[in-house]
Amino acid sequence: MSFIHVDENSDFPIQNLPYGVFSTKDQPRHRIGVAIGNQVLDLSAVKHLFDGPILSKHPHVFNQPTLNHFMGLGWEAWKEARVFLQKLLSANEPTLRDNVELRKSAFVPQTSAVMHLPAEIGDYTDFYSSWQHATNVGIMFRGKENALMPNWLHIPIGYHGRASSIVVSKTPIRRPLGQMRPDDDQPPVFGACRLLDIELEMAFFVGPGNRLGEAIPIHDAHKHIFGMVLMNDWSARDIQKWEYVPLGPFLGKSFGTTVSPWVVTMEALQPFVLPNPIQDPKPLPYLCDDQPYTFDINLFVSIKGEGMSKPATICRSNFKHMYWTMKQQLAHHTVNGCNLRPGDLLASGTISGPDPENFGSMLELSWKGTKAIDLGNGQSRKFLQDGDEVIITGYCQGHGYRVGFGECSGKVLSAKLI
Helix, strand or coil: CCCCCCCCCCCCCCCCCEEEEEEEECCCCCEEEEEECCCCEEEHHHHHHHHHHCCCCHHHHHHHCCHHHHHHHHHHHHHHHHHHHHHHHHHCHHHHHHCCCHHHHHEEHHHHCEEECCCCCEEEEEEEECHHHHHHHHHHCCHHHHHCCCCCCCCCEEEEEHHHHHHECCCCECEEEEEEECCCCCCCHHHHHEEEEEEEEEEEEEECCCCCCCCCCHHHHHHHHHHEEEEEEEEEEEHHHHHCCCCCCCCCCCCCCCECEEEEEHHHHHHEEECCCCCCCCCCHHHHCCCCEEEEEEEEEEEECCCCCCCCEEEEEEEEHHCHHHHHHHHHHHHCCCCCCCCCEECCCCCCCCCHHHHHHHHHHHHCCCEEEEECCCEEEEECCCCCCCEEEEEEEEECCEEEEEEEEEEEEEECCC
């Protein structure tokens, strides 16, 4: 228990303590904070209290405008910080509880906090690691007999995304322009995307990196994974369809990717770990790992269109449906010697489960636009309309508490024609 009041259904109990970057109207400087209940603990105001063997020597990491420096300190520093913060915020610890002046300067109501990207993201990689999603898309475009490409069960497929267009939750997303070929018998046309879609994803931030030319072995991969966020990897399906052969996604993806502002640490998620999925055929040795690293994270996608009084839930999924683990993704990413750096972001790919309500994209939910997605009160969608707000939420359910991620949301703006 904490001396800060936390509602039972809050995403941010003392068992969570996610990190984020915030500012306030009266203090516009970006600062690192930890969420507890409906408050933000400003770590720059309490950095002098960290007295562990690592953080007592590096208090400056909590005076930075991003989490990159703290991420780069590594696994032992993250564990030390978590133990200290749980003690500092506990109900029977007087250091902060009874210091009226320090409490006044250290806590900010979340309603007064403006959230920013938690890290400076140098590079962004998007994987394609849901068996159900890859199968669904393959059936739509290649038929049931050729649903999965020959390499899919052997390697975590991924591509290099655009880091500059990753934005924090509540940032509007403009409908993109591009080339499309809606009629295969006619030349391509230019205009606003007509098939704008969402992709329910999660992503993890890299902690310490690796040197160029040196791989991270899978048994050490967890020491390089700082924590996770929710992600909506917005997708322009008609632009993507025309452009993706032979080199993969480009303008159909690079116009915007939204992430939630609070980074939930792997230590907070550990109570919700599950056995890894059975992989057949067995991966090559560098991808084999017996330690569980799949997590039971409930995920939801809702849409609130203009004129709707409340959002309508269109998807209920779970991160446990992933085929490739984060450790496998990171090990594969570096096996060729590619160097990762603190703050790099690696995303899961669309998270779909076995049932239709688990499908993590409108492409799947509408089955390539052949059926409507019911939003209630006479409203339906096949793909997104201008003015639609997409809201992704997620949490792990404990006994009497939940470890949540907050919200990952964005509203679609109309295209800016040229």
